[in-house]
Amino acid sequence: AGAAVCFCALVPPQANMSFTALPRNKKVALTTLGVVTAGGAGLALMLHQSVKASDLELHPPNYPWSHAGPLSSLDHASIRRGYQVYKQVCSACHSMEYLAFRNLVGVSHTEAEVKAIAEEVEVVDGPDESGEMFTRPGKLSDYFPKPYPNPESARVANNGALPPDLSYIINARHGGEDYVFSLLTGYCEPPAGVTVREGLYYNPYFPGQAIGMAPPIYNEILEYDDGTPATMSQVAKDVCTFLRWASEPEHDQRKRMGLKLLMGSAILVPLMYYMKRHRWSVLKSRKIAYRPPK
Missing domain, CATH: 1.10.760.10 (Cytochrome c-like domain)
Structure with a gap:
């Protein structure tokens, strides 16, 4: 215990000084040093990752798809x-x-066209009354x-x-x-x-x-x-x-619903602002005083 006390006594008082107790110029210097060190380490890691032999594949460019816009539908x-x-x-x-074949109806083909496409496929179905599997032409419900x-x-x-x-x-x-x-x-x-x-x-x-x-x-x-x-x-x-x-x-339905939401918000937001600014503010700032009973 005595040795421990002697050791603590030999520690200079600057070693116990916290960061908040440092002078302003030292704080700025240490902060700048930390930011530069972290930035340099991050840049070195990024450069290392960019030249790794296992990451030589190209990133695809951004093509101007006709359906990429916020209000654009699929072709x-x-x-x-x-x-x-x-x-x-x-x-x-x-x-x-x-x-399934039925998913094409109304999107890219008519119902008659999809039925003709599905019937070209032989689907294994069953079992029948005798317990045997059989093949049949495809239907709209088939995948x-x-x-x-x-x-x-x-x-x-x-x-x-x-x-x-x-x-x-x-x-x-x-x-x-x-x-x-x-x-x-x-x-x-x-x-x-x-x-x-x-x-x-x-x-x-x-x-x-x-x-x-x-x-x-x-x-x-x-x-x-x-x-x-x-x-x-x-x-x-x-x-x-x-x-x-x-x-x-x-895809198209999601954007259609988003457009409807924006149109509804264009009407609702000004109405809510008017109610808050010109109606509710009067009630909110009103002072009610109660008279004590005589």
Whole structure:
């Protein structure tokens, strides 16, 4: 105990001085030093992250989508063409198990057209009265058919890669339709010094730059029913618009409700201001005095 007392006595009084007790110039100097140190450390970390070999993929640019505005609706003609792209190109490997044929009615196709599309699909149903499964033509209530019966067979058919479901791919990927558009149109030869394993393809927008999906689209890969030229950019734009609608079917309704809310607020807010400023303020500032009983 005596040794402890002697040690405390040897500690200079400046060591116990708090930050608030320091002179003003020292406070400013220490604060500036802390800010510069923290800023330098943050900048060094950002530079380190930006040059890491594992983060060489490009970030997709921001494209001027027609539905990107706060009051802009989806291009339903583009949704129709995008469904045609999915049906003829993407559905060979990718599923959309959360989308039913009935969802297309009134959006991109008429009810008669969707019924004809659904009837082209053979659906396994049952069991029947004898306990056997049977096949029947598709109906509006059926969901889009899957290209593979299970994930294992999908991996076997794609060299170990599992094609993702496209129902919510726009919301599931950072960058949304910008990322998907850049991915579809961004295939190129690897730069000097970069080697890609056999069976993979170089795409700077894909994390890791090596993707198992071969370039899926090119110029004139299909012929649109409405006669639109099927260039690579047009095909990518249409399928991205279709996938945006699939990920967010309430897109147009949400913006319509927002517009109605703004119009209602434009009427309600001035009315509330008038009531508060000219009606309630009089009652709020009124003084009531009670006379004591005699």
